Amino acid sequence: MTIVPESLAAHAGLLIERATVRYGGTVAAGEITLDVAPGETVALVGPSGCGKSTTLRAVAGLVPLSEGRIAIRGLDVTRAAPPSRGVGLVPQNYALFPHMSVAANIAYGMRARRVPATKRQRTVDGLLELTSLGHLADRRPDQLSGGQRQRVALARALAVEPSVLLLDEPMAALDPQLRGGLRRELAELLRAADSATLLVTHDQREALALGQRIAVLREGRIVQFGTARELWNDPADALVADFLAGSRLLDAHLDGEHAVLFDGRWRVPLDGLVKRTSAHGRTRVLMRPESLMIVGDAPRDQTALDAEVTHTEFVGEALHITLEAAGTVLTIRTPADVGVPRHVRVAVRPGHASLLIGSPN
């Protein structure tokens, strides 16, 4: 995952190297380093204000870098003006030109680049077909639904055959009920494009569904960058675990046949844990909601943990139970038909929690 500086010239997609953006005295994005291969989608996720949109705007050339470099198709574009970067931007509210038809919106970039009329028309027709907007070519943006606007914005960006496609919260302006279907449509369209795509989102489901690789940002810095599976199985820290998978990451140490948690208050048998090597130093146990079970008649030894139920939420097919144990909040997913007392004992469901074994360094 680390980037060798010499690869700057050789990288065919987008390469961001130690990019830093400052607004006045505050660092909005600090030392961002990531790469996106052609045809790949990288999702930038994180809570609002974490610097993901700033990073996207920096790639588009809309905010200047105070340090670092950005290269597109092997060319250093750090100081290039927005028009000469070869990016296609889909802004958060799509920013369709309200005084132009759908077709004129899509053709805008090609006109600016003086693409001959016949080729322009062909490209517009092709994109209208790809995005199933053919029957709407003469409509105005204010006559379109949210999903249609999103597709126009995407077609407009794709029309200039961008080396890098930038999507800023492409689902945020849509009705939540429609997002599932439109996300699948968007994934199809992105697959058809061979641009290097950088996608900004605050929604972890969107990131997992659309991003081949994911960069998690916090306070302007990248916390972890890797494939969706890597982040899911071996999160760098508790934030990534919680944000991406709703999981808890608990420090542990090994003692014979047990992993010891909470300063010895909980001893989880090793044969019930999936063992993985972690790239992140310390040894930890990754607890997902489905990793735990309530054990009513467990032996009073330390393989189960005393916990207090603080909240129960019925979600249809299951119950989400929030527990507090040893000062830590845990969540459990159990079948909906069990009664839940105030005080419970919980144990690891064998084979459903992972032990991330740190490499000593």
Added chain:
Amino acid sequence: MNRAVLAVVLSFVLLPILATAIAATSVDFSHGPWGGGPTLDWLGYAWVPLAPVVARSLAIALGVVLLNLLLGGVISWWVARRPSWATFLVGYLVNVPLAIPGIALSVALVGTFPPLRPSGFLLVMAHLVFTLPFTLAALVPVLADPSLRAAEDVARSLGASHVRVARTITIPACAVGLAQAAAMVFALSFGEFNISFFVNPPAAPTIPFALFDAYSTGRLELASAQTIIFIAFIVPVLGAIVALQRRAGRSKT
């Protein structure tokens, strides 16, 4: 390039003010800037007869502000909350003084109500109708804002009386708009010349008429000094308007 234009425009605005300040502090301006040496005497000479005029203009402007907030408040509330063909018509009628040139309105007023001129009543009414459109423009959008109305409904549902809702929800929400309108109306009334031309009581001039008199009869240095005194009164009000506008702009975004 745009920066250069801004610089040019700013100097275009500033240059005559600086030149006037220089004239006001020159012993003899016809001999060039600070000809005969710099002096503050002109400002002193100008202030003595001008002080009662300034006081009169301040009193009129404050009275006009007060009337604006009272009458403008009522009309704004009605236009914002009870939209109908009648409010639509009133919206047009209130804006008549914006479309009709001030000097034409002045002729109309003096031709219609000559007996009201000497007391100054006609002048105050003229300033009132001239400034009312600005008050409405500041207040109607705030009062018509659906989120304010929702907040008022919530306050009512929590048991607050009408008076309490007005005191704790409506008026605070309008505060910036009210302040902006007040400052604007004050500035407009303080410097009003066109509508006032035929309706101001000849025996009791407001400050623009004192200036006009100095421009036609007085020495350039003295007239400059009076002008500088006027500007000194208007700049703080203007700064307040700009600050309020920025504040209103920020809270909107």
Added chain:
Amino acid sequence: MPTGSLSAPRGLRFGDVLPGAFVLVLALAPVLLFSVYPVAVLVANSFGVGIAPASGGFTLEHYDRAFASKSVSSALGNSVLVAIGSVCISLGLVLPIVLRQGKRSAARRERASASAADTLLALPMALPGIIIGFFAIVLVGRTGLLGLIWEGFSGFAYVFGGMLVAYVYFSFPRVLGPLRGAAAALDPALAECARTLGASRVRVFATVTLPMLLPAVIETCATASAVALGGYGTVATLSEGVRLLPLNVVNELTTGYRLADSSTLAVLLALGAVAAIAVGRLLSRGAKWAVSRA
């Protein structure tokens, strides 16, 4: 508690409405009495059916006299040229400033200095026209400051060019204010997006910013022209120079109290201003429509 009072909208009960209506009429009275009614009287005066001394009976002689007068027609011509010319020059100065402030970063960086600049830019708006005329005298009058630099500036205040520059000072804050508001309402993402699609700054201006601002530009310029047309203060101070129509309106009243003749010219002046505003509204709607069809 009766359920009806909970949800049903309150009916217009007599005791409820009457005090409210009374207050409202009281608030509206000055508007009707001191702006709408005098305008009606003004029109009546110009036809000789108004208030004494303009109540001699219906006649068109005042209009005939106005249209026949050389002095009136040349003043009207000057007035129209000064109004339109000063607004056009103002627009040229204002557009770059408005576009500059459309950029997000600029506003963020220089808050304190921008506030001072804003105050300075708004200042001419609060200055009565007479002061602007006086500025012209101080700078380019017969003993004006700039006359020391170049002889040609002496007395410039009293020729057409000088009057035009003075009215630019008068007009440009009236063009700047509304256009700044219109530009602030534009989504900056539109221009940014156009830039990333490969458009040059000039192209973004011509294809995105200008078409979206055009209706506001037209309406603002028309309104500012109307205000400049009726502006009396500046020309009052510079009255020994170029003659504009408001001077004639005043003259009819100050030299012999010819109320009907003065009213007639005032009506013509007002008609010009109202026509400018109406045409501006119409053209602005037309531009909105044309831009959306382009």
